[in-house]
Amino acid sequence: MHPRLTGPPDEGVARVPCEGRDALMVRIDLEKSILDRNDEAARVNRVRFDEKHVLVLDLLSSPGSGKTSTIQATIEALRDRYRIAVIEGDIASSVDADKIKAGGTPAVQINTGGLCHLEAQMIQRAVDALDLDALDLVIIENVGNLVCPVDFYLGEHAKVMILSVPEGDDKPLKYPGIFQAVRAVIVNKIDVKPYFTFDEPVFRDHVQQLNPGVPVFSLSATSGEGVQAWTEWVAARIEGLRRGVDLSETPSAVGSIA
Numbered sequence: 740m741h742p743r744l745t746g747p748p749d750e751g752v753a754r755v756p757c758e759g760r761d762a763l764m765v766r767i768d769l770e771k772s773i774l775d776r777n778d779e780a781a782r783v784n785r786v787r788f789d790e791k792h793v794l795v796l797d798l799l800s801s802p803g804s805g806k807t808s809t810i811q812a813t814i815e816a817l818r819d820r821y822r823i824a825v826i827e828g829d830i831a832s833s834v835d836a837d838k839i840k841a842g843g844t845p846a847v848q849i850n851t852g853g854l855c856h857l858e859a860q861m862i863q864r865a866v867d868a869l870d871l872d873a874l875d876l877v878i879i880e881n882v883g884n885l886v887c888p889v890d891f892y893l894g895e896h897a898k899v900m901i902l903s904v905p906e907g908d909d910k911p912l913k914y915p916g917i918f919q920a921v922r923a924v925i926v927n928k929i930d931v932k933p934y935f936t937f938d939e940p941v942f943r944d945h946v947q948q949l950n951p952g953v954p955v956f957s958l959s960a961t962s963g964e965g966v967q968a969w970t971e972w973v974a975a976r977i978e979g980l981r982r983g984v985d986l987s988e989t990p991s992a993v994g995s996i997a
């Protein structure tokens with residue numbers, strides 16, 4: 740099943756007759772309507788974020804690459820300068836939101852109930868639970884995988900992906916879509932590089948071929964090595980938003996300002 744056809748539970752593909760050409764057209768229409776409704780809600784989200792000058796990042800990666808750890812390291816580095824909140828997306832549980840809240844940062848948990856990505860309407864509801872007037876930065880931790888979240892614009896200013904060293908340097912070849920959709924790439928877990936055959940120059944070369952000029956930050960979220968360059972990039976975008984730099988309407992049009 741194509742992930743984009745999955746949709747919210749009440750619109751699942753399983754309810755669509757799945758035989759022949761007509762069924763295929765119904766499926767394509769359904770996909771279009773899910774994405775259209777999503778994009779409409781995302782645009783509403785984006786207007787809210789821009790009005791309040793709140794930078795919003797959508798963090799994507801496989802499960803276990805270090806999204807939550809990177810968010811924690813980012814908060815640690817920027818908490819004295821900026822007011823930060825986190826929206827946690829998971830299929831089930833509130834484990835990650837609990838971790839963030841335990842560190843004193845506001846966090847809202849979204850459980851997708853099986854859906855492999857967040858949608859803009861979910862973000863709308865999560866944002867209702869936050870006070871945007873009291874925030875400079877919202878980091879969204881999307882559901883862990885390298886495919887489904889790519890198609891869904893949430894109203895964010897940038898999608899950012901994390902690839903951790905143990906996953907291998909060949910992932911840009913296998914999952915080109917996500918590397919093309921993001922405005923920054925983080926290589927996490929560089930502290931364990933001696934134990935893996937991760938060829939960083941080869942990885943960077945693949946990434947640049949797919950997304951020329953995209954910044955790549957190598958870091959260890961747990962040791963803190965390399966985190967500063969990443970958080971400076973984030974800070975530059977927060978400052979840019981305050982100065983009224985046009986971070987553009989859609990993810991594909993968002994240019995790098997740092």
Ligand SMILES: Nc1nc2c(ncn2[C@@H]2O[C@H](COP(=O)(O)OP(=O)(O)O)[C@@H](O)[C@H]2O)c(=O)[nH]1
Binds near residue numbers: 800802803805
């Ligand atoms: N060695 C090492 N482990 C890390 C690093 N970042 C995260 N981890 C570990 O990887 C596991 C998954 O991290 P987590 O942040 O929960 O990943 P998520 O599923 O993408 O949110 C945890 O055991 C982390 O402690 C890192 O930079 N180095």
Ligand SMILES: [Mg+2]
Binds near residue numbers: 806807808835880
């Ligand atoms: Mg996590």
